[in-house]
Amino acid sequence: MTDAVTDAVTDAVTAALPAVDPIDDLRARESEKWTAYPADVLPLFVAEMDFALAPPIKAALAAALERSDTGYVNIRDLRTAQAFADFAADRWDWRPRVEAMGYATDVSTVVVEGLRRLIAPGEGVVITPPVYPPFWDFIDEAGGAVVEVPMLDDGTDYALDLDGIDRALTAGARAVLLCNPGNPTGTVHSRETLAELSRIVARHGASVISDEIHAPLVHAGATFTPYLTVSDEARDHAIVAASGSKAFNLAGLKTAMFVAESERMAALIHDLPEEVAVRAGLYGFIATREGFSRGRDWLDAAIATVEANLAVLQQQLDDHLPGVRLRRGRATYLAWLDFSALGLGDDPAEWILEHANVALVGGPAFGAPGAGFARLNVACAPEMIVEAVRRIAAALAKRG
């Protein structure tokens, strides 16, 4: 970067706050969130943010465009991995070695390519619903068989069912695909839980892929625990999927990282075909590096905005939709809403789209425990949350 750009970036970050783009700018976006539905539908479904990009990311991408820098990534450029490692050290007291990391197109690729090498065809992989819907497809794509061990739900918090996972591994499953922290529940697994999981997995000689894409989005007061820090067993048998794509809204730019600690897992990453890394996007490299290094103020402001929006959502529900329960997680900008008291059936999102013109993700996509639930994205202007609740309440009032 030139000095002028560096200065501009430095100036911008100090003023960084996640502005929500005006609605016309949002409607001009070509991403899925703003093009999947007609203009009269409020799109609060897919996990994209409406916030303006972090200024350092925007400046670095603009500078790259300005120099017509649109070629391939240099997969030997470790600066993006280093930026993540520095972020992990500062935020989570974890210092991954860049030599034991690898690049990939996206987190989905890390999970699928990792699983392919950790299981034999047809072997079971444990997932813990309610969980990110593509997990079923990832396992299928990797040639595995899905083994569902639903999370325990005491009505307030969700937790991993460690006994259930133990039983699934005893019955032959060979890996666990962990969502750490959880999407859609926002569950931030405790160090004790993860350490116990690692002992169970080790006892069975199985493996873990820990999808930590939402880790940078843990809310104030909660502590994220990287799986690779919980025990020697975890370090031996796990790969982490890391990315800036959720934290900095970079999904379209296509960059993620494999992270390992043990020689065994580092070797697995190094033995991947070079093409796995080459398929990452240069703009993803640039943006991820800028986000983890100079986008931290913006990230903190984004998290604060998300938490404020969750409070707005809670207040709106209390005032206008008292039958709907927000299951408040401690990470991500995804609100997990229990509509079951309203009698809208297993998939309330279907009814809500049809009658209230609000697009949510229906709970059943996250597995059987999602029946009666829907997921709502609060990385938007608070006015949109107010409007979504107003529309749903009005539709329900009409239903009588």
Ligand SMILES: Cc1ncc(COP(=O)(O)O)c(C=O)c1O
């Ligand atoms: C838990 C989880 N994993 C993976 C992904 C997809 O990530 P990517 O776009 O990097 O493949 C998402 C997207 O929302 C997610 O929530």
